[in-house]
Amino acid sequence: MNTLTRETRESDRRQAEQFITPAASVTEIADGYTLEIEMPAVKKDGLEISVENNELAIIGLRSLPAVEGTPIHRESRPENFRRVFEIDPSIDADKISAKIDQGLVTLTLPKAEHVKPRKITVS
Amino acid sequence: MNLIRYQAPDPAPWLALDRWSDLRDELNSFLDMPFWSGFGRTGQLFIGWSPALDLYESGDHFVAVVELPGMRKDVIDISLHDGTLTISGERKREKSNDGETAQRTERYVGTFRRSIALPTRVDPSKVSATYQDGILEVTLPKAEEAKPKQIQVS
Numbered sequence: 001m002n003t004l005t006r007e008t009r010e011s012d013r014r015q016a017e018q019f020i021t022p023a024a025s026v027t028e029i030a031d032g033y034t035l036e037i038e039m040p041a042v043k044k045d046g047l048e049i050s051v052e053n054n055e056l057a058i059i060g061l062r063s064l065p066a067v068e069g070t071p072i073h074r075e076s077r078p079e080n081f082r083r084v085f086e087i088d089p090s091i092d093a094d095k096i097s098a099k100i101d102q103g104l105v106t107l108t109l110p111k112a113e114h115v116k117p118r119k120i121t122v123s
Numbered sequence: 124m125n126l127i128r129y130q131a132p133d134p135a136p137w138l139a140l141d142r143w144s145d146l147r148d149e150l151n152s153f154l155d156m157p158f159w160s161g162f163g164r165t166g167q168l169f170i171g172w173s174p175a176l177d178l179y180e181s182g183d184h185f186v187a188v189v190e191l192p193g194m195r196k197d198v199i200d201i202s203l204h205d206g207t208l209t210i211s212g213e214r215k216r217e218k219s220n221d222g223e224t225a226q227r228t229e230r231y232v233g234t235f236r237r238s239i240a241l242p243t244r245v246d247p248s249k250v251s252a253t254y255q256d257g258i259l260e261v262t263l264p265k266a267e268e269a270k271p272k273q274i275q276v277s
Binding site for chain 2: 023024025026027028029030033036038039040041042043063064065067068069070071072073074075076077101102103104
């Protein structure tokens with residue numbers, strides 16, 4: 001019943017050098033799930049979201065600000081982001097929607113109509 | 124039945140470094156405060172989370188770049204004290220409605236505070252900042268006396 005978006009790791013490993021795994025949070029709401037992924041320096045057009053073979057892949061290509069000067073202290077990593085989830089069959093893949101605001105990607109994954117709870121009237 | 128496998132995000136190589144700089148900041152602030160005031164009052168020891176910070180230097184200014192995804196501009200606080208730049212704020216935990224269950228929580232919520240000592244003096248009146256795509260960029264022009272000067276040989 002509580003199955004959700006499981007993660008696929010194998011495909012992640014293959015491309016581990018080019019991508020970093022961003023932090024993500026998943027919340028189950030009444031009629032679906034909300035997925036939040038932190039992708040600082042990613043703009044709307046740098047975001048690639050795809051669903052293939054029940055795999056939801058979110059790639060964030062970063063447009064890092066061009067800063068004048070020499071770096072004297074560095075903690076950030078310049079790599080692009082990639083995160084892959086296996087979507088639960090209860091999710092209606094055609095109705096997944098996404099938005100990005102200040103480097104935070106929010107995906108809404110609604111449950112398919114047939115899995116939503118419904119009352120059956122006894123006739 | 125819960126089928127979510129736990130998977131930690133990639134360990135960031137800067138994390139260890141970051142902890143050291145945190146520790147250094149904490150030691151600095153500890154040494155700065157009068158001993159008898161104690162930590163209880165300020166409560167700033169090991170507080171919250173710490174975003175990644177890069178610092179750039181050019182001839183007449185510094186630029187601090189901080190990764191702060193998903194914040195509101197008005198909750199970010201930038202201060203300059205004794206040549207130390209401090210960026211702090213709070214990411215509020217979103218009000219959870221009934222029937223909402225957190226399945227995975229990797230994003231940090233709560234307060235954050237990040238300080239860095241600047242190598243030279245800056246002019247506090249000329250500090251400016253922008254926040255775009257979750258990246259905070261603080262420009263700190265150097266104070267006149269700290270700018271490189273060319274001396275003409277007469």
